[in-house]
Amino acid sequence: MATSQHFQPPPVKTTPKEINEKIKFDRWWFLLMGVILLIIILITFKPDPFRRILFFVSDGISVTIFTTLVSFVLVLIFGLITGLARLSKITIIRGIATVYVEVIRGIPLLVQLMFWYFAFPSVIQSVGQALSIPSLIGYRANPIFMAILGLTFCYSAYMSEVYRAGIQSISRGQMEAARSLGMTFVQSMRYVILPQALRVILPPVGNEFITLLKDSSLVSVVAVADITRRGREFMAANFIPVNTWVMVALLYLVLTLFSARIVNWIEVKTRLER
Amino acid sequence: MAPIIQIQDVHKHFGHVKALRGVSLEIDKGEVVVIIGPSGSGKSTLLRCINRLEEFDQGQIIVDGIPLDSAENINSVRTEVGMVFQQFNLFPHLRVIDNLTLAQTVVRKRKKQDAINNALMLLEKVGIPEKAYNFPLQLSGGQQQRVAIARALAMNPKIMLFDEPTSALDPEMIQEVLDVMLNLAKEGMTMVVVSHEMGFARAAANRAILMDEGMIVEEATPAILFSNPTRERTKLFLSKIL
Numbered sequence: 001m002a003t004s005q006h007f008q009p010p011p012v013k014t015t016p017k018e019i020n021e022k023i024k025f026d027r028w029w030f031l032l033m034g035v036i037l038l039i040i041i042l043i044t045f046k047p048d049p050f051r052r053i054l055f056f057v058s059d060g061i062s063v064t065i066f067t068t069l070v071s072f073v074l075v076l077i078f079g080l081i082t083g084l085a086r087l088s089k090i091t092i093i094r095g096i097a098t099v100y101v102e103v104i105r106g107i108p109l110l111v112q113l114m115f116w117y118f119a120f121p122s123v124i125q126s127v128g129q130a131l132s133i134p135s136l137i138g139y140r141a142n143p144i145f146m147a148i149l150g151l152t153f154c155y156s157a158y159m160s161e162v163y164r165a166g167i168q169s170i171s172r173g174q175m176e177a178a179r180s181l182g183m184t185f186v187q188s189m190r191y192v193i194l195p196q197a198l199r200v201i202l203p204p205v206g207n208e209f210i211t212l213l214k215d216s217s218l219v220s221v222v223a224v225a226d227i228t229r230r231g232r233e234f235m236a237a238n239f240i241p242v243n244t245w246v247m248v249a250l251l252y253l254v255l256t257l258f259s260a261r262i263v264n265w266i267e268v269k270t271r272l273e274r
Numbered sequence: 275m276a277p278i279i280q281i282q283d284v285h286k287h288f289g290h291v292k293a294l295r296g297v298s299l300e301i302d303k304g305e306v307v308v309i310i311g312p313s314g315s316g317k318s319t320l321l322r323c324i325n326r327l328e329e330f331d332q333g334q335i336i337v338d339g340i341p342l343d344s345a346e347n348i349n350s351v352r353t354e355v356g357m358v359f360q361q362f363n364l365f366p367h368l369r370v371i372d373n374l375t376l377a378q379t380v381v382r383k384r385k386k387q388d389a390i391n392n393a394l395m396l397l398e399k400v401g402i403p404e405k406a407y408n409f410p411l412q413l414s415g416g417q418q419q420r421v422a423i424a425r426a427l428a429m430n431p432k433i434m435l436f437d438e439p440t441s442a443l444d445p446e447m448i449q450e451v452l453d454v455m456l457n458l459a460k461e462g463m464t465m466v467v468v469s470h471e472m473g474f475a476r477a478a479a480n481r482a483i484l485m486d487e488g489m490i491v492e493e494a495t496p497a498i499l500f501s502n503p504t505r506e507r508t509k510l511f512l513s514k515i516l
Contacts, residue, residue: 176327177363177422181377181429182353191376195367 028264032257039250049240053231053247060230061251067144067226068213071151075212076205078152079159084189086164097160104157109150110218116150117141117222147219155212162208166201167193199270206263210256217252227251276339278303278433278464279324284333286319286488293319294330295488303432306465308475308496311485312511317468320485321435324466325355338432353381356426360438362418364410370397370421371406374428382429389428396424400454416447420454427458434458436467470515472500484508 042050085097104112121141128136170193178188220229231248235241277300286294293316301307309317322328323335326348335342337351365373374393378384384392397403400420402413410418419439426434436455440448452474459465459478469475475482475496482496484507492505503509 173363180357
């Protein structure tokens with residue numbers, strides 16, 4: 001019998017293709033650097049009002065990032081569950097998932113957020129009154145919690161379609177090969193289909209993340225003090241709309257450009273070797 | 275001893291199209307059976323029914339004493355039956371060695387090192403030990419198909435099914451795959467092969483079967499079926515492919 005020490009993995013070689021990718025990778029970082037540089041120039045040479053705006057708005061940055069990241073992790077999980085449900089052979093499961101996706105995609109996100117923050121608590125209170133449960137009568141919505149709930153509920157519907165497309169893009173032969181080796185459906189998904197599907201859907205998933213990051217600005221209407229809401233507050237107090245919204249836009253641009261670079265980096269890292 | 279594969283009056287349709295209309299076949303342990311026939315004759319469908327990649331509507335298939343009825347039975351039959359596909363269906367995201375060890379560790383619950391040793395032994399057997407740490411897409415078609423055979427063998431199956439294993443290959447790569455199959459046949463593996471490789475059939479097969487329109491038209495030893503068939507349908511088909 002052959003022993004394993006004869007066959008060691010060959011050392012990783014850098015091919016010309018990889019070098020090329022690294023160059024491309026670098027070039028787009030400059031755009032991000034440029035935007036950061038612009039912010040630095042603005043706050044250095046025109047500290048009034050730009051430095052004031054930045055300081056005022058800066059505590060919204062962490063709120064925006066927190067809301068986006070937490071929602072996105074939840075979206076990844078519920079999107080996968082919904083996506084698998086959409087592919088289920090069981091009609092009722094597929095039906096529920098399809099109705100959910102179609103309904104959610106048909107309602108503007110802003111309206112959904114309004115529902116979760118303003119209407120949902122009042123529904124809970126009425127239920128509490130009807131059943132005389134004191135804890136429900138006194139229910140108050142937590143803005144961040146409702147914002148995350150709203151974003152997750154909406155984006156999971158979109159994400160499920162991304163997962164579904166990704167899974168369907170893997171040839172049927174892969175599932176058949178896995179099953180013919182005796183693997184169960186779940187094992188085949190876990191070890192064969194999903195690892196390949198995730199590579200396929202990485203660009204659209206990254207795109208969803210960046211869209212979610214931008215759409216998180218809508219939570220400013222439901223009392224979450226994110227970048228956008230802090231910008232509105234500053235403008236209301238100081239009446240310098242142009243400078244305020246230029247600064248807010250630049251901050252979002254830093255976040256989105258940075259995210260796009262990270263997505264691209266993961267994509268290059270996980271590309272299939274050929 | 276009972277035949278290792280018993281197919282009894284199996285029917286299968288895709289919508290209105292009847293793919294199989296009452297196929298019965300018994301295959302003994304150690305036998306090599308080659309199935310030929312025009313496309314759409316149901317030969318691949320029959321093969322895929324044996325490990326239930328395709329469900330059938332009527333009839334019964336018993337593999338190694340296990341009837342294909344419950345989900346558990348289907349999984350245990352699949353563990354004992356290796357399958358090789360026309361399009362190889364290697365897992366492109368896994369290195370060759372991981373293609374071979376995945377099912378061993380996940381399904382057979384072997385230790386990682388045992389699985390690796392077994393995989394390397396099999397890669398040696400199919401003649402490409404040096405490709406163990408490459409990815410499938412870095413290999414030629416013939417090499418990929420040999421890896422696919424090794425992957426199926428890694429589960430120590432009692433039966434091997436081949437679904438047109440050389441049809442997607444460049445002509446100069448066909449022989450290397452057939453050689454592996456010939457060796458396997460010599461070792462006494464039970465094999466069901468859907469293929470038009472007459473050379474392989476003559477050299478290795480105990481029986482050749484012609485299927486058409488979802489039925490078995492004629493079965494005989496390869497020598498008789500290919501050179502002296504009794505049915506007109508067989509003569510017509512052979513005249514087209516030879």
